[in-house]
Amino acid sequence: MSMTRRQRTRLVRSAQYAVLGVVLVVIAQAADWGEIRRAFFDVEVAKAQFPDIITTALVNTVIYTLLGFGFGLALGLLLALMRLSQVPPYRWLAIVYIEFFRGIPALLVFIALGFGVPLAFQVALNQYVTVMLALGLVGAAYMAETIRAGIQAVPKGQTEAARSLGMSQGRAMVSIVIPQALRIVLPPLTNELILLTKDSSLVYLLGLSLSQYELAKFGRDALNQNRSLTPILIAGLCYLVITLPLGHLVRRLEARTARAR
Amino acid sequence: MKEAAELDREAPAIEVRALHKSFGTLEVLAGIDFTVARGEVVCVIGPSGSGKSTLLRCVNLLEEPTSGTVLVAGAEVTDPDVDIDQVRRGIGMVFQSFNLFPHLTALQNLTLPQRRVLKRDKAEATRIARDRLARVGLTDKESSYPAQLSGGQQQRVAIARALAMDPQLMLFDEPTSALDPELVGDVLAVMRSLADEGMTMLVVTHEMSFAKEVADRVVFMDGGVIVEEGAPEQVIGAPGHARTQSFLSRLLDPAAARISPSDD
Numbered sequence: 110m111s112m113t114r115r116q117r118t119r120l121v122r123s124a125q126y127a128v129l130g131v132v133l134v135v136i137a138q139a140a141d142w143g144e145i146r147r148a149f150f151d152v153e154v155a156k157a158q159f160p161d162i163i164t165t166a167l168v169n170t171v172i173y174t175l176l177g178f179g180f181g182l183a184l185g186l187l188l189a190l191m192r193l194s195q196v197p198p199y200r201w202l203a204i205v206y207i208e209f210f211r212g213i214p215a216l217l218v219f220i221a222l223g224f225g226v227p228l229a230f231q232v233a234l235n236q237y238v239t240v241m242l243a244l245g246l247v248g249a250a251y252m253a254e255t256i257r258a259g260i261q262a263v264p265k266g267q268t269e270a271a272r273s274l275g276m277s278q279g280r281a282m283v284s285i286v287i288p289q290a291l292r293i294v295l296p297p298l299t300n301e302l303i304l305l306t307k308d309s310s311l312v313y314l315l316g317l318s319l320s321q322y323e324l325a326k327f328g329r330d331a332l333n334q335n336r337s338l339t340p341i342l343i344a345g346l347c348y349l350v351i352t353l354p355l356g357h358l359v360r361r362l363e364a365r366t367a368r369a370r
Numbered sequence: 371m372k373e374a375a376e377l378d379r380e381a382p383a384i385e386v387r388a389l390h391k392s393f394g395t396l397e398v399l400a401g402i403d404f405t406v407a408r409g410e411v412v413c414v415i416g417p418s419g420s421g422k423s424t425l426l427r428c429v430n431l432l433e434e435p436t437s438g439t440v441l442v443a444g445a446e447v448t449d450p451d452v453d454i455d456q457v458r459r460g461i462g463m464v465f466q467s468f469n470l471f472p473h474l475t476a477l478q479n480l481t482l483p484q485r486r487v488l489k490r491d492k493a494e495a496t497r498i499a500r501d502r503l504a505r506v507g508l509t510d511k512e513s514s515y516p517a518q519l520s521g522g523q524q525q526r527v528a529i530a531r532a533l534a535m536d537p538q539l540m541l542f543d544e545p546t547s548a549l550d551p552e553l554v555g556d557v558l559a560v561m562r563s564l565a566d567e568g569m570t571m572l573v574v575t576h577e578m579s580f581a582k583e584v585a586d587r588v589v590f591m592d593g594g595v596i597v598e599e600g601a602p603e604q605v606i607g608a609p610g611h612a613r614t615q616s617f618l619s620r621l622l623d624p625a626a627a628r629i630s631p632s633d634d
């Protein structure tokens with residue numbers, strides 16, 4: 110009972126297709142297609158979501174994400190520089206910050222800023238400030254490590270050339286090293302932007318007014334009103350409209366970096 | 371702070387006294403004394419690892435000497451109170467690996483340091499940059515990025531970048547060692563014309579014909595000390611020390627040179 114290798118490969122592959130076919134047939138038989146269509150693809154409910162899901166929810170998601178990203182990038186750059194400082198206490202502070210915020214759930218930061226700060230300090234933070242801080246504080250911890258790696262990837266000869274021309278350490282960092290480091294870390298920073306886009310959904314925790322709804326909160330509200338999953342599906346697609354092009358951009362940037370080496 | 375205004379017009383361009391440099395337990399410079407006069411061209415030769423680069427880098431304090439003093443135009447650069455950025459402005463440095471700023475065009479490589487360090491305005495920095503690029507024969511490359519230039523062109527931009535700062539002194543660390551043989555000539559021609567114009571130059575090189583023709587003096591280093599120095603025809607033509615002789619014969623004999631680590 111001998112089989113050639115080719116015969117055996119063919120047999121195994123046919124078996125795999127057969128299993129897949131059986132599973133599909135069983136699902137098609139068992140599923141209640143009418144029910145599924147009503148839940149996920151209710152055309153009336155879908156139509157009702159537009160244009161608000163774009164003009165309010167999608168726009169707010171983008172605004173929240175960019176606020177958090179901008180603040181996180183600035184803080185992350187500062188933390189990266191502290192992490193590389195010659196002065197040990199700066200390094201320790203940066204390490205403690207980074208480890209802390211990478212180790213706790215972003216959800217906790219939202220709760221702390223959204224409810225903890227107003228209760229403890231009797232101040233109500235502006236909604237946008239809260240979102241910017243919450244997303245940025247967590248994002249900064251990740252971006253700091255990315256940027257630090259980027260700074261260290263810039264060849265030492267660059268700093269030496271800058272110093273030999275009479276630039277101070279700080280000037281060499283700002284004019285020569287950081288611009289090159291940011292180029293190097295553009296792909297991982299864009300990945301961070303994708304993560305933040307999804308994390309911005311945590312904003313739903315903060316009691317928002319209608320005009321401040323972002324995609325997740327908007328979808329959830331519409332779900333309650335219509336008893337249909339359709340709004341959730343549309344909200345999900347809206348996220349993909351943002352994240353898929355960004356993911357494509359990351360791959361292009363990575364290919365460009367690979368070519369430049 | 372001691373300012374450049376204090377620089378002594380009469381003092382030698384470089385004066386090095388009892389210079390020692392160790393990396394951990396490795397003593398790389400074991401007591402160097404030498405002087406470069408104004409307008410003089412001095413070539414430093416020697417086997418790999420003999421401390422040539424380290425000596426050069428101690429002159430503009432890219433390496434901090436372990437002990438000893440370095441004076442540039444009379445200013446003690448090893449004095450902890452001296453403004454080292456100020457001193458470095460007057461010292462151009464050219465590296466083996468060019469070290470052009472890859473995110474800037476050739477022209478921007480020349481204008482950015484002028485604007486940030488010398489606070490020249492944009493028009494003046496650009497005018498000077500174009501002049502220096504013309505001097506190294508690269509007027510048509512001003513908007514090229516370093517990656518778009520050949521090694522020889524990159525090294526000439528690097529020389530122009532140093533010249534744009536109006537240095538009184540130029541340091542060259544094996545400026546042609548990373549170049550394809552056919553590109554070496556252009557770079558050496560630029561250096562030769564600089565020497566002809568009276569620039570003070572300290573050049574680490576393995577180009578013996580350049581040293582012979584252009585140098586006023588040749589210094590042979592081995593094992594962290596200066597073994598021999600003098601006129602090129604003396605040091606290269608009729609070396610007095612066995613170590614110099616064996617180094618030169620290895621360098622000049624192509625069969626031996628190929629396996630010699632000293633001409634990498």
Ligand SMILES: Nc1ncnc2c1ncn2[C@@H]1O[C@H](COP(=O)(O)OP(=O)(O)OP(=O)(O)O)[C@@H](O)[C@H]1O
Nearest residue numbers: 393396398416417418419420421422423424425632
């Ligand atoms: N930053 C450093 N840390 C430790 N060792 C170093 C460092 N820089 C140089 N060295 C060592 O010091 C010695 C002298 O180095 P240097 O670069 O001055 O030699 P060189 O004469 O320029 O040699 P080459 O012709 O190969 O350029 C070498 O053994 C080198 O490994």
Ligand SMILES: [Mg+2]
Nearest residue numbers: 422423424544
């Ligand atoms: Mg060297």
